[in-house]
Every structure is written in C-alpha cells, then in structure tokens.
Amino acid sequence: MANTLSLGDRRRVVITGMGAITPLGLDVPSTWQALVEGKSGVTRITNWDVSQYPTQMAAFVKGFDATQYVHPRDARRLSPFVLYGLAAAKQAIVQAKIDFSQEDATCIGVEIGSSMGGSSIVEEQRLVLDAKGVRQINPTLIPAILINTVACAVAIELGIKGPVNSVSGACATGLISLGEAMRKLSWGDAEVMIAGGSEAVLSPLSVAGFARLGATSVKNDQPEKACAPFDLNRDGTVVGEGAAVMVLETLEHAQHRGASILAEVLGYALTCDAYHVVAPDPSGEGAARAMRAALREANVSPSDLDWIVAHGTATKVNDVIETKAIKMALGDEAAYKVPVSSNKGALGHMIGAAGAISAVVAVQAMLTNFIAPTINYETPDPECDLDYVPNVGRPTAVKTVMVNCFGFGGQNSCLVLHKWEG
Incomplete structure (x- = not known):
C-alpha cells in the first residue's frame, strides 16, 4: 500500500x-x-x-x-x-x-x-x-x-x-x-x-x-x-x-549548522507495473499511481505544479504512455496547463543517473526561475499533446516541480520538490 x-x-x-x-x-x-x-x-x-x-x-x-x-x-x-x-x-x-x-x-x-x-x-x-x-x-x-x-x-x-x-x-x-x-x-x-x-x-x-x-x-x-x-x-x-x-x-x-538550503523534498513514491521486463504497461496506470502517491505525500494539488521534468525517453511507446499517465494522475485541466520537459535530447539517457540529474535540473529551475526546454521537438504528435516547452527555455516562477523516472521491469518513481523560501 x-x-x-x-x-x-x-x-x-x-x-x-x-x-x-x-x-x-x-x-x-x-x-x-x-x-x-x-x-x-x-x-x-x-x-x-x-x-x-x-x-x-x-x-x-x-x-x-x-x-x-x-x-x-x-x-x-x-x-x-x-x-x-x-x-x-x-x-x-x-x-x-x-x-x-x-x-x-x-x-x-x-x-x-x-x-x-x-x-x-x-x-x-x-x-x-x-x-x-x-x-x-x-x-x-x-x-x-x-x-x-x-x-x-x-x-x-x-x-x-x-x-x-x-x-x-x-x-x-x-x-x-x-x-x-x-x-x-x-x-x-x-x-x-x-x-x-x-x-x-x-x-x-x-x-x-x-x-x-x-x-x-x-x-x-x-x-x-x-x-x-x-x-x-x-x-x-x-x-x-x-x-x-x-x-x-x-x-x-x-x-x-546554518546551511544554505536549496529546496525541500516533499514527496516520493515508487510503484511497479508488473507487466513486462522491458516494455511499460500501455495503460500508464503504474506511472500514474506513482505520481498520485508522490503528490499525496507532498500534500500538493496537481494545479500547484509549476513544471514536470519528464522521463521522456524519445521512444515511440514510452512518450505516449507517460503523456497518458500524466493526464491520468493530474486530470486533463491541470495536465494541459503545466509545462513538461525532457532533458534527454540534450543529455542523452544517463540510465542509472537519469533521475538524479533530472532532480538537479528541477532544483536549478527553482533557483533561477527558468525551465529548460525539450530540444529537437519539431513535429507535434497527436498522442503527445501536452506543453513540452519546445526548443526554447522559458522564464517563469518555479516553486513546485514533479520529477518522473521510469525503469525496465516497470519501475515507476516520482519525486516532488519545492523551492525553499525560508
């Protein structure tokens, strides 16, 4: 549970x-x-x-x-x-x-x-x-x-x-x-x-x-x-x-100890698809469940999210399923309003380091009030219809960010971070 x-x-x-x-x-x-x-x-x-x-x-x-x-x-x-x-x-x-x-x-x-x-x-x-x-x-x-x-x-x-x-x-x-x-x-x-x-x-x-x-x-x-x-x-x-x-x-x-605080970790969740050793569950249910659980622990409403750092692998199947899962977890109204970026076009897929670098990126966005783009985005996919911050980053107030990271075996992890305001 x-x-x-x-x-x-x-x-x-x-x-x-x-x-x-x-x-x-x-x-x-x-x-x-x-x-x-x-x-x-x-x-x-x-x-x-x-x-x-x-x-x-x-x-x-x-x-x-x-x-x-x-x-x-x-x-x-x-x-x-x-x-x-x-x-x-x-x-x-x-x-x-x-x-x-x-x-x-x-x-x-x-x-x-x-x-x-x-x-x-x-x-x-x-x-x-x-x-x-x-x-x-x-x-x-x-x-x-x-x-x-x-x-x-x-x-x-x-x-x-x-x-x-x-x-x-x-x-x-x-x-x-x-x-x-x-x-x-x-x-x-x-x-x-x-x-x-x-x-x-x-x-x-x-x-x-x-x-x-x-x-x-x-x-x-x-x-x-x-x-x-x-x-x-x-x-x-x-x-x-x-x-x-x-x-x-x-x-x-x-x-x-008088440390300078960068951000707070509000919520975390980990779920499993129990579906396939490589492919994600096409329903997106496991990923959506991880997002909902992380938001619940963080006591954050979907409408409070300022940015989602997506897993966004650029594979045909995964991007569609993540898009579907975001909409399932947040509801259409919030999902279509919150910007979503993947950094893999720029960094490649850093495999075991991918989720950690995405969390670093999320904190940097809070510190600079700027969200990084999804590069190499040229032609919209009807099945991927959210705001993916195409090619050019965006200045905006960033207080709360959700980070997604999914792995082979159907492992779905989600972290919710919040800007430190003292």
Whole structure:
C-alpha cells in the first residue's frame, strides 16, 4: 500500500548541495547553462568502430580528469562509474559546506546507485582474459564491477559510518536513490544522506545491446538532433553516461549548522507495473499511481505544479504512455496547463543517473526561475499533446516541480520538490 503520511508525520528533508558530471558539463553550473541554451551532448562514437552498428552515437562525458577528485592511484584503479559518482558527491559536499570533522559519522549515510555498474570493465577484462590469460586479469575486477562500490567508495573516502546502500532500479535508479535517502532521513535513520546515481555504460557491447533492443535512435547523420522526446518522428533514445549527487539533510540538522538550503523534498513514491521486463504497461496506470502517491505525500494539488521534468525517453511507446499517465494522475485541466520537459535530447539517457540529474535540473529551475526546454521537438504528435516547452527555455516562477523516472521491469518513481523560501 502506498505511503499516505503527511508532512506533519515525518521529519522534513531538504537539499543543501548538488554535484554533476554529465555530457553537457563537468559540474552543475556548466550542465545547467548548456541545457537552458538548448545544446546537445550527443556525438558520433569514435572510440571504436561502429560502422556495423544500427546506432552510431552516444552522449559521452568529455574532458573528465579523475585526479581532480582522487589520488592518481585510485583514478587508475576505480571504475569510471565510481569515479563519476565520487566526483559528483564531492562537488555536492563542497556546495553543502559540511565539515565532516564536526559531524557524527554514524549519522551520515550514502545512497548512490547504478543500473549497470562496472559492466564496461567486465567487457574489457574478458578481452584481457582471452588474449593474455587469467594471470593478467585485474585483481580488483570484482569490486570494480559491483554496483555498491560507488556508495562504499564515497563512504570510505569521507569516513561515513551510517546507512550506506546502492539501489539498482534500471533507468529509475537515481530517483529511487534520492527517494530512499529521503525516507531514511524522514524516519531518523540518519541526519545527512549523500544520494544520487552514477553510470558509465558506453562500451561496444552495451551500445550494441541497447540497439538490439530497438531502444535507440538510428538517425546517425545528425547525432545532436537524433533524440527527440515527444516529437512525432522520434525513433528512440541515445545512451549517455555521468553522475548526479545531492546532499540531503533533515531540516533540523541543516538549520542547526546554518546551511544554505536549496529546496525541500516533499514527496516520493515508487510503484511497479508488473507487466513486462522491458516494455511499460500501455495503460500508464503504474506511472500514474506513482505520481498520485508522490503528490499525496507532498500534500500538493496537481494545479500547484509549476513544471514536470519528464522521463521522456524519445521512444515511440514510452512518450505516449507517460503523456497518458500524466493526464491520468493530474486530470486533463491541470495536465494541459503545466509545462513538461525532457532533458534527454540534450543529455542523452544517463540510465542509472537519469533521475538524479533530472532532480538537479528541477532544483536549478527553482533557483533561477527558468525551465529548460525539450530540444529537437519539431513535429507535434497527436498522442503527445501536452506543453513540452519546445526548443526554447522559458522564464517563469518555479516553486513546485514533479520529477518522473521510469525503469525496465516497470519501475515507476516520482519525486516532488519545492523551492525553499525560508
């Protein structure tokens, strides 16, 4: 049964820091600036031969130097998804201005997840095994591929001894991580949680696998225009990579240490379609149920929403179902009034980090009173008939935002955030 507790029944949770490593930038400000300018981080793949691939593009992180965040030894040893997560976490902590020497380490936790973890390392090391034999395999292979390594690496680096966990909920991972971190804070399991998602899935086998699923665009002649959420002629998503992490705190803890509060987490919900391992339920019922439950916990009316950050994958089926679910959850009157944006045309689909970066984007909208556009939108789809903020961002007052993120297996997550007004 969905949680129906009101704000008055639990401890309030706020956001005090954010970090991001994305295809658009190596921190939150640069990512946000590129996003609102309508830029795309999607490029043709040149790291390996893609001449026989149906999809020949991806959204890579560019110019990342792990040694800015970790010792050169660790930069060589740790998986890319762990390094991205560590970097984003450290950025968030810097913004939050937490002095760990003044904190009880047992009251701080980590909830950073990944969908596919170190899958690219498995692929790389299998080639080493075949070519050079077992003695040349990296002795740290197993921890390098485990999904929980990213959360544990953050905990080890910072001496965190509270609840440390890694969620893996496919494409919904990042938002689930934030929601579950909020739960831990709400019920007293921690005072501070470092939470989000990280992914580094761009390898020959993974890109080929997504293409074979039929999930990715084949418009290879114009990579930056290939991913077109909600557009009539959309033909699939483009896989991306990166990380997004937030520092969440109980309101009491944040106020006690004099933190600058960015936003409040009002509501969270997680549901399952129980329909198919890849395809969403065509009825949209599970996604709509998640939205309704998150709004109910937040005590927010659909008419109070200023923006929806959609999952918006740019696949033929998913965008129609999400549109249907938004209308089911909000009712037609509110659904047709609230602007809805997808950032995947710009960032690609960051898989396990997708929901977390969408939450970061939502907070940035509140801080700047500007909503980011859905780029590459040219031809309206009669089945996708909401206000998708096409191609050009929009200045507007932003106080309350709903973030959607859905994953393979029918996992539907939803988070409701509110601007901090003191």
